[in-house]
Amino acid sequence: MELKGSSNLSKLATGNDHGENSLYFEGWKAYDNDPFHPTRNPKGVIQMGLSENQLSVELIEDWIKKNPGASICTPEGILAFKDIANFQDYHGLPEFRNAVAKFMWKVRGGLAGFDPERIVMAGGATGASELLMFCLADPGDGFLVPSPCYPAFDRDLRWRTGVQLLYVNCKSSNNFQLTQQSLENAYENARKANIKVKGLIIANPSNPLGTTMDKATFKMLVKFINDKKIHLVCDEIYSATVFCGPKLVSVSEIIEEMECDRDLIHIVYSLSKDMGLPGFRVGIVYSYNDKVVSCARKMSSFGLISSQTQYFLASMLSDEEFVEKYLSESAIRLANQHDLFTRGLDEVGIKCLESNAGLYVWMDLRPLLKEATFEGEMDLWRVIISDVKLNVSPGSSFHCHEPGWFRVCFANMDIKTMRIALGRIRKFVVQENDQVRQVKKQKKTSEGHLTLNFSSQMYDETWVVSSPRLLSPRSPLPQSPLLRART
Amino acid sequence: MVADNEQYLSVRLSKVAVSETHGEDSPYFAGWKAYDENPYDELCDSSGVIQMGLAENQVSFDLVEKYLEKHSANMGKETSSFRENALFQDYHGLKSFRKAMASFMEQIRGGRAKFDPDKIVITAGATAANELLTFILADPGDALLIPTPYYPGFDRDLRWRTGVNIIPIHCKSSNNFEITQESLESAYDEAESKNVKVRGVLITNPSNPLGATITRTVVEGILEFVTRKNIHLVSDEIYSGSAFSSDEFVSVSEILEARKYQDSERVHIVYSLSKDLGLPGFRVGTIYSYNDHVVKTARRMSSFTLISSQTQQLIASLLSDRKFTENYIKTNRERLKKRQQMIVSGLENSGIQCLKGNAGLFCWMNLSPLLEECTKEQELDLWKLILNEVKLNISPGSSCHCSEPGWFRVCFANMSERTLDVALKRIHGFIISRKFMKRIDGE
Numbered sequence: 001m002e003l004k005g006s007s008n009l010s011k012l013a014t015g016n017d018h019g020e021n022s023l024y025f026e027g028w029k030a031y032d033n034d035p036f037h038p039t040r041n042p043k044g045v046i047q048m049g050l051s052e053n054q055l056s057v058e059l060i061e062d063w064i065k066k067n068p069g070a071s072i073c074t075p076e077g078i079l080a081f082k083d084i085a086n087f088q089d090y091h092g093l094p095e096f097r098n099a100v101a102k103f104m105w106k107v108r109g110g111l112a113g114f115d116p117e118r119i120v121m122a123g124g125a126t127g128a129s130e131l132l133m134f135c136l137a138d139p140g141d142g143f144l145v146p147s148p149c150y151p152a153f154d155r156d157l158r159w160r161t162g163v164q165l166l167y168v169n170c171k172s173s174n175n176f177q178l179t180q181q182s183l184e185n186a187y188e189n190a191r192k193a194n195i196k197v198k199g200l201i202i203a204n205p206s207n208p209l210g211t212t213m214d215k216a217t218f219k220m221l222v223k224f225i226n227d228k229k230i231h232l233v234c235d236e237i238y239s240a241t242v243f244c245g246p247k248l249v250s251v252s253e254i255i256e257e258m259e260c261d262r263d264l265i266h267i268v269y270s271l272s273k274d275m276g277l278p279g280f281r282v283g284i285v286y287s288y289n290d291k292v293v294s295c296a297r298k299m300s301s302f303g304l305i306s307s308q309t310q311y312f313l314a315s316m317l318s319d320e321e322f323v324e325k326y327l328s329e330s331a332i333r334l335a336n337q338h339d340l341f342t343r344g345l346d347e348v349g350i351k352c353l354e355s356n357a358g359l360y361v362w363m364d365l366r367p368l369l370k371e372a373t374f375e376g377e378m379d380l381w382r383v384i385i386s387d388v389k390l391n392v393s394p395g396s397s398f399h400c401h402e403p404g405w406f407r408v409c410f411a412n413m414d415i416k417t418m419r420i421a422l423g424r425i426r427k428f429v430v431q432e433n434d435q436v437r438q439v440k441k442q443k444k445t446s447e448g449h450l451t452l453n454f455s456s457q458m459y460d461e462t463w464v465v466s467s468p469r470l471l472s473p474r475s476p477l478p479q480s481p482l483l484r485a486r487t
Numbered sequence: 488m489v490a491d492n493e494q495y496l497s498v499r500l501s502k503v504a505v506s507e508t509h510g511e512d513s514p515y516f517a518g519w520k521a522y523d524e525n526p527y528d529e530l531c532d533s534s535g536v537i538q539m540g541l542a543e544n545q546v547s548f549d550l551v552e553k554y555l556e557k558h559s560a561n562m563g564k565e566t567s568s569f570r571e572n573a574l575f576q577d578y579h580g581l582k583s584f585r586k587a588m589a590s591f592m593e594q595i596r597g598g599r600a601k602f603d604p605d606k607i608v609i610t611a612g613a614t615a616a617n618e619l620l621t622f623i624l625a626d627p628g629d630a631l632l633i634p635t636p637y638y639p640g641f642d643r644d645l646r647w648r649t650g651v652n653i654i655p656i657h658c659k660s661s662n663n664f665e666i667t668q669e670s671l672e673s674a675y676d677e678a679e680s681k682n683v684k685v686r687g688v689l690i691t692n693p694s695n696p697l698g699a700t701i702t703r704t705v706v707e708g709i710l711e712f713v714t715r716k717n718i719h720l721v722s723d724e725i726y727s728g729s730a731f732s733s734d735e736f737v738s739v740s741e742i743l744e745a746r747k748y749q750d751s752e753r754v755h756i757v758y759s760l761s762k763d764l765g766l767p768g769f770r771v772g773t774i775y776s777y778n779d780h781v782v783k784t785a786r787r788m789s790s791f792t793l794i795s796s797q798t799q800q801l802i803a804s805l806l807s808d809r810k811f812t813e814n815y816i817k818t819n820r821e822r823l824k825k826r827q828q829m830i831v832s833g834l835e836n837s838g839i840q841c842l843k844g845n846a847g848l849f850c851w852m853n854l855s856p857l858l859e860e861c862t863k864e865q866e867l868d869l870w871k872l873i874l875n876e877v878k879l880n881i882s883p884g885s886s887c888h889c890s891e892p893g894w895f896r897v898c899f900a901n902m903s904e905r906t907l908d909v910a911l912k913r914i915h916g917f918i919i920s921r922k923f924m925k926r927i928d929g930e
Contacts, residue, residue, distance in 0.1 A: 013623040013784045057570045088767040123792040135504045278576040279796030295504040306795035307768030
């Protein structure tokens with residue numbers, strides 16, 4: 001009797017619920033095999049499938065240079081080394097929790113306070129969302145999730161917890177907004193299938209839509225979960241990526257304005273997106289339910305944040321001047337980048353869902369589909385990866401109910417690279433148009449054709465910015481009401 | 488019929504959330520509370536509680552501090568690679584970190600085992616590593632066999648969210664708590680009788696709470712047992728660098744290497760820097776598995792519990808300095824040995840015997856002669872007495888699932904020699920007064 005390979009392992013280990021066989025990751029593999037580099041591999045695949053915020057890192061680097069004491073490895077900070085290295089209390093460093101609570105409050109425009117005693121650490125947002133599932137649901141229970149949604153929810157919320165995800169399909173016809181009807185339908189379907197619904201999880205701002213939830217919809221949602229007595233988990237990890245109006249309405253604000261059982265309300269937070277620090281694994285569970293805080297805190301032993309990192313962040317996030325500057329500058333840079341990208345797409349007739357947040361856009365490529373099916377979407381996606389050499393994420397991997405939508409990230413590259421990407425898209429669209437024209441030789445309709453209405457020189461790979469519409473990160477932008485509200 | 492209200496309350500959270508399997512109601516943790524409320528202060532020689540229930544290593548910290556002081560100017564220059572490091576969230580972990588860990592583990596084993604950096608999976612502490620392995624090796628309802636006495640945290644780490652059971656392998660003081668073939672078979676049979684599927688054996692080597700390494704013969708015996716039963720072996724070796732002599736610690740990895748890794752896919756090692764290097768706050772844990780599928784799956788699962796890239800970078804720097812690591816390992820061993828000798832002889836002077844130990848940050852003390860009846864209740868009464876009157880927080884054997892009452896784990900590496908001296912004096916005073924009281928009662 002010999003133990004070989006994967007035999008003799010648990011069902012978790014031998015199943016596919018780790019989710020890595022999904023297409024979401026196939027594009028990454030294509031990128032890994034042939035990654036773009038401006039000089040070393042200019043024809044490589046440009047990574048537009050990775051939702052990372054790389055636009056404002058040097059603001060943090062500047063702060064570090066000016067504050068060497070924040071690191072316990074520098075001559076200035078070393079006196080703190082012993083105590084910090086020894087600190088493994090799962091409550092977390094008090095100064096860390098205080099700083100995070102304050103930061104969360106600032107990001108939400110000072111509209112709702114956060115109690116440091118309710119802040120619980122987790123291994124990134126990945127760890128935080130799983131942790132909450134363990135606290136709120138039993139194996140086999142269901143959690144409603146509006147789709148399209150973050151692909152890794154399949155793994156994060158289900159894999160080890162055994163929880164079932166019940167998608168609430170949102171439609172392009174109303175800009176993918178969540179409706180009461182769709183919620184009721186999903187809940188009813190679950191009931192018919194004998195699945196106990198324990199809660200609903202939303203991402204606000206939404207991934208992949210890049211939109212924030214409006215107050216009316218949010219109130220409808222909170223009333224819904226209250227009536228059904230189910231939990232509401234709000235993943236607010238993109239809260240500081242709002243770059244123009246309407247401003248973010250956090251669940252913390254909503255519950256101040258309406259009757260609600262607070263024991264049902266929980267927030268997932270992280271610094272991976274807002275501050276561009278995914279490597280530091282800073283996940284936060286914030287719950288208004290005392291029992292959940294208590295349970296989550298015990299569970300956080302499985303994914304505590306390194307005390308070295310807690311110490312560093314406590315220092316940085318309690319520097320109010322820096323935080324103000326970072327938040328406003330980051331929003332400006334995101335706005336610029338988003339603007340540049342969407343205008344570039346618009347120039348070739350590609351529309352995106354109108355968005356005010358996030359590190360990506362939700363691009364509508366339905367006109368480019370050879371057939372309006374998911375197979376058609378897959379074919380198009382494969383072409384984009386292999387011929388256009390862009391790793392974008394197909395809507396089906398986000399459980400989108402309608403084919404033809406793609407999430408495209410724009411905040412993980414510099415402007416030069418973005419222009420190269422836009423140039424490739426332009427070439428591709430021209431090619432596609434030519435092909436379509438050939439196929440539809442007899443038809444005169446212009447519906448579904450993507451037209452060019454600008455100089456074809458504009459997105460040449462060697463073109464230099466001179467158009468007033470294309471702004472560099474440091475050029476002044478009229479301040480959005482969102483930014484004004486913070487100062 | 489449960490009232491609607493109660494039912495409504497009880498269904499709102501998960502079963503995991505309302506269960507007591509987090510284990511925090513055990514005396515292991517209650518003593519900590521007493522300490523928190525009235526901690527001993529060395530500077531004013533107060534009458535507060537001396538914490539002897541916390542297995543932390545503070546005896547060699549100055550070595551790490553000296554190293555950092557010397558190199559901190561260079562380490563500060565990490566801002567130039569800050570961006571790259573802050574963005575690095577690859578669950579493979581930094582290659583430099585894994586290489587440094589592999590090398591450190593090799594040095595601890597005197598070069599008698601090699602470790603491949605690509606078989607190292609990173610986790611936020613050994614707590615996460617042990618839970619993760621349990622998720623991978625066992626299904627809910629299955630069992631792991633664990634020799635008693637064992638680390639109280641296992642009850643939570645291995646069972647709470649996984650739904651896996653622990654079946655104890657009962658070890659006895661009559662043979663120094665050695666893990667015998669009979670005890671292994673007996674535990675396995677117990678599982679079978681309950682219709683519970685055994686998926687593996689988990690040992691801690693060096694042992695917590697015994698403070699002793701497992702002999703080569705016994706490790707080989709356990710390997711033979713798991714092979715025969717076709718189950719896994721998890722070897723938690725987080726105290727490997729705290730064995731007082733390198734030769735006396737025999738890791739399962741060196742046995743496998745000597746056998747050219749024959750049939751090694753069932754073996755998995757847990758390591759951490761919390762004990763050996765005294766860095767528990769940094770959450771540096773690793774899983775080393777000889778099974779590629781386990782490595783792959785563990786890596787994927789580690790997404791829930793990665794090590795901060797900032798910390799990976801720091802540790803990579805620290806541990807790739809061979810001069811530092813060799814000196815640290817050697818000096819740490821010497822200091823721990825000296826400390827252990829101090830407490831063991833101090834206890835002997837008070838007429839208290841400890842299990843003969845050669846590793847770890849604690850000793851396994853036998854207070855059963857102080858019990859009128861050898862029962863768990865009396866053990867807990869004695870524990871409370873020691874906590875409240877002698878003002879020492881030590882860990883009762885029952886919280887470690889020891890089958891014989893009267894044993895206590897006492898930590899010695901988380902305090903200065905001066906404080907240890909105070910603790911020994913208090914124990915001495917306590918024993919004398921008890922003997923005196925007994926004499927009075929007897930008259």
